[in-house]
Amino acid sequence: MSESFYITTPIYYVNDVPHSGHAYTTIAADVLARWHRLHGHDVFFLTGLDEHGQKVQRAAAQAGIDPQQHCDRLMPHFRNLWEKLTIAHDGFIRTTDTRHHAVVRQLLHTLYDRQLIYRADYTGWYCTFDERFWTEKDVEQGNCPDCGRPVEQLSESNYFFRMSRFQQRLLDHIADNPTFIRPESRRNEVLGFLQKPLEDLSISRPKSRLSWGIDLPFDRDYVAYVWFDALVNYLSGLEYLPPRPSVDRFWPATVHLVGKDILTTHAVYWSTILMALEIPLPHTIFAHGWWTVNSEKMSKSRGNVIDPYTMVKQFGADAFRYFLLREIPFGQDGNFSLESFIGRINSDLANGLGNLVSRTVTLIERFCAGTVPCPDPAACAEQETELQAAATSLLQIAMPHHLRSDRIAYNRALEAIWSVVQLGNQYIDKTAPWVLAKAPAHEKRLSTVLFHAAETLRFLCLAIAPFMPNTAQAMSRQLGFQYDFSRALLKNPVAWGDGPTATTVVKGPSLFPRIAIPPQHGASMEQSASPRTMPSTPSSPEPDSNTSSVSHSTQESDCITIKDFQKVRLKVAKIIAAERIPKSEKLLRLRVDLGTEQRQIVAGIGKTYSPDTVLGKTVVVVTNLKPAKLMGVESQGMVLAAGDTDVISLVALAGDVAPGTTVK
Ligand code: ME8
Numbered sequence: 006m007s008e009s010f011y012i013t014t015p016i017y018y019v020n021d022v023p024h025s026g027h028a029y030t031t032i033a034a035d036v037l038a039r040w041h042r043l044h045g046h047d048v049f050f051l052t053g054l055d056e057h058g059q060k061v062q063r064a065a066a067q068a069g070i071d072p073q074q075h076c077d078r079l080m081p082h083f084r085n086l087w088e089k090l091t092i093a094h095d096g097f098i099r100t101t102d103t104r105h106h107a108v109v110r111q112l113l114h115t116l117y118d119r120q121l122i123y124r125a126d127y128t129g130w131y132c133t134f135d136e137r138f139w140t141e142k143d144v145e146q147g148n149c150p151d152c153g154r155p156v157e158q159l160s161e162s163n164y165f166f167r168m169s170r171f172q173q174r175l176l177d178h179i180a181d182n183p184t185f186i187r188p189e190s191r192r193n194e195v196l197g198f199l200q201k202p203l204e205d206l207s208i209s210r211p212k213s214r215l216s217w218g219i220d221l222p223f224d225r226d227y228v229a230y231v232w233f234d235a236l237v238n239y240l241s242g243l244e245y246l247p248p249r250p251s252v253d254r255f256w257p258a259t260v261h262l263v264g265k266d267i268l269t270t271h272a273v274y275w276s277t278i279l280m281a282l283e284i285p286l287p288h289t290i291f292a293h294g295w296w297t298v299n300s301e302k303m304s305k306s307r308g309n310v311i312d313p314y315t316m317v318k319q320f321g322a323d324a325f326r327y328f329l330l331r332e333i334p335f336g337q338d339g340n341f342s343l344e345s346f347i348g349r350i351n352s353d354l355a356n357g358l359g360n361l362v363s364r365t366v367t368l369i370e371r372f373c374a375g376t377v378p379c380p381d382p383a384a385c386a387e388q389e390t391e392l393q394a395a396a397t398s399l400l401q402i403a404m405p406h407h408l409r410s411d412r413i414a415y416n417r418a419l420e421a422i423w424s425v426v427q428l429g430n431q432y433i434d435k436t437a438p439w440v441l442a443k444a445p446a447h448e449k450r451l452s453t454v455l456f457h458a459a460e461t462l463r464f465l466c467l468a469i470a471p472f473m474p475n476t477a478q479a480m481s482r483q484l485g486f487q488y489d490f491s492r493a494l495l496k497n498p499v500a501w502g503d504g505p506t507a508t509t510v511v512k513g514p515s516l517f518p519r520i521a522i523p524p525q526h527g528a529s530m531e532q533s534a535s536p537r538t539m540p541s542t543p544s545s546p547e548p549d550s551n552t553s554s555v556s557h558s559t560q561e562s563d564c565i566t567i568k569d570f571q572k573v574r575l576k577v578a579k580i581i582a583a584e585r586i587p588k589s590e591k592l593l594r595l596r597v598d599l600g601t602e603q604r605q606i607v608a609g610i611g612k613t614y615s616p617d618t619v620l621g622k623t624v625v626v627v628t629n630l631k632p633a634k635l636m637g638v639e640s641q642g643m644v645l646a647a648g649d650t651d652v653i654s655l656v657a658l659a660g661d662v663a664p665g666t667t668v669k
Contacts, residue, residue: 014030015267016098016100019079019080023083024312024313029296032090033262033415034050034052035092040471043493045493051238053099057100059217114222127162129159133157135152138207168274179199184412232270239258240252257288260287261275268292300340324346327349327473328345332345358517362483366513381450384450384453422468432454467488467499476516573629580621584616592638594638599665606641625658626645
């Protein structure tokens with residue numbers, strides 16, 4: 006039997022239609038599932054819906070319908086979205102399914118029989134929105150520490166799971182299994198949480214307060230706490246969903262992908278429940294970061310929700326999949342901006358991959374009568390060796406490294422793929438097949454070059470297939486390979502030149518038409534997304550005579566001139582004072598010495614640096630930025646720092662340079 010790979014997403018609440026955050030986790034899971042299928046692994050990918058609990062009951066009441074009717078009404082919004090995003094899940098679970106109820110009841114019974122569930126009176130602070138109790142010390146000025154909404158004091162008789170008994174075992178498990186909670190920062194968070202004594206977990210809600218749930222098997226006046234019910238889906242889904250994948254075959258799960266918001270419920274609640282049931286724990290719980298819009302949480306009330314349906318309709322499923330996984334490291338938070346999205350479509354997709362496919366196919370059509378030619382080993386040069394090494398290492402080294410379920414780095418994987426895209430475009434520019442075609446003496450060299458360009462695309466198409474299945478399919482069609490990506494195409498190593506030979510290319514429509522940047526970007530997606538527009542100039546296989554030789558495109562709107570760059574005045578500065586700005590986690594007030602003057606700068610580096618660690622540092626400052634007020638404090642410049650989203654490091658100088666020196 007081949008290696009098994011069981012991946013799950015959270016099951017999403019059906020209190021509302023899905024948004025891009027839900028799409029993010031599901032796309033991420035789909036990529037790993039597809040990658041493992043391509044390698045011939047035995048894959049089960051489970052997603053679904055969390056249909057019980059207060060949130061759903063409340064949403065149904067607001068809609069004036071019965072909760073089940075509400076769930077049935079919302080379910081297609083999720084299923085259709087997954088179809089539009091080409092999500093190839095193997096199972097879709099709904100917690101209102103009576104077969105799921107049976108498993109939840111059976112597990113509750115087991116815990117009850119083992120005396121790991123008891124009844125007690127409890128008084129605590131209850132957050133209706135999060136459906137959980139908080140202790141006095143957790144509550145922040147009368148508000149829930151999680152969602153910030155007011156909490157209310159509630160006294161209630163409930164059933165409790167003896168979670169506290171498992172605290173030490175859980176700590177030991179985390180210590181013994183370094184890849185159990187990923188990434189490392191989240192693992193530390195859980196360890197921090199476990200420094201405090203773990204309390205027992207209320208696993209029931211009285212029906213008098215909440216009736217929408219699964220009846221407790223030992224007391225019909227109560228329903229199960231929605232999180233107990235929901236977490237069990239990871240097991241129940243294996244038991245009864247077609248094609249009955251079975252617990253024996255797939256448990257323990259390889260990876261539960263979750264957002265950082267629900268790390269505790271998975272790493273602590275779920276782990277201790279499994280321990281109590283004597284069921285092995287999943288190999289990895291990977292908690293990814295949070296997408297914000299204009300640095301704010303996405304929410305309907307703020308009107309900044311990014312509607313995934315709109316994104317797919319306007320930019321295509323693959324572009325959306327690409328952007329979400331390329332833009333921010335999985336695990337870190339990131340800000341969604343339509344401007345960055347369109348920027349990536351134009352630079353990485355239209356000018357990068359789309360251009361490489363289009364020019365290769367055009368050149369083969371024009372100079373080889375549409376048939377991918379055979380190479381002549383005698384006509385190979387160093388350029389071919391370099392291209393071949395880069396493309397083959399993609400499948401053999403880069404992807405296996407970046408897509409391991411305990412260190413998932415989609416952005417790095419895509420970066421590696423796009424470095425080959427860039428190399429491919431440079432290769433065509435440098436070898437200039439249109440020049441070779443002019444002299445019959447270069448015929449073998451021309452064939453060799455076009456073969457290598459096509460072979461690079463074959464490797465690229467296998468590498469991107471998990472990320473962009475539609476694009477991979479279209480590429481394979483245009484190059485005449487006709488691959489079926491649901492098959493285990495990477496089960497055996499793929500070697501350079503071992504693909505279908507002498508295939509006939511078929512030019513298709515442009516894979517990624519360039520998008521015009523809307524004048525009013527960055528606001529709500531519905532308002533600002535522009536319709537797709539065709540490229541202003543058709544993609545050309547040859548470089549424009551007015552552009553430099555490495556340019557593979559005549560579309561250079563993302564570039565700035567040296568004059569533009571010189572408008573930014575950069576100077577070396579020394580930090581001579583630093584302090585935190587009250588009530589801000591991120592901002593430091595700095596005093597910097599610029600040789601001839603001193604300035605006050607407010608820098609968003611406070612999460613990475615404390616004031617004492619930056620004191621005396623030599624940094625680079627933008628000195629001609631218009632002054633702006635941040636949290637009421639004027640900033641007279643900007644300090645340069647590196648980091649895709651969060652600040653990782655200040656920009657330092659390689660040698661000793663006096664304050665005030667120009668940086669250029
Ligand atoms: O918590 N950025 O469901 P839910 C990134 N039913 N990911 C986001 C996101 C954002 N802004 N917003 C949502 C629940 N997500 C429970 C789960 S599992 C047994 C029960 C994603 O509908 C992310 O995966 O609130 C997050 O953990 C999940 O949606 C929460 O979905």
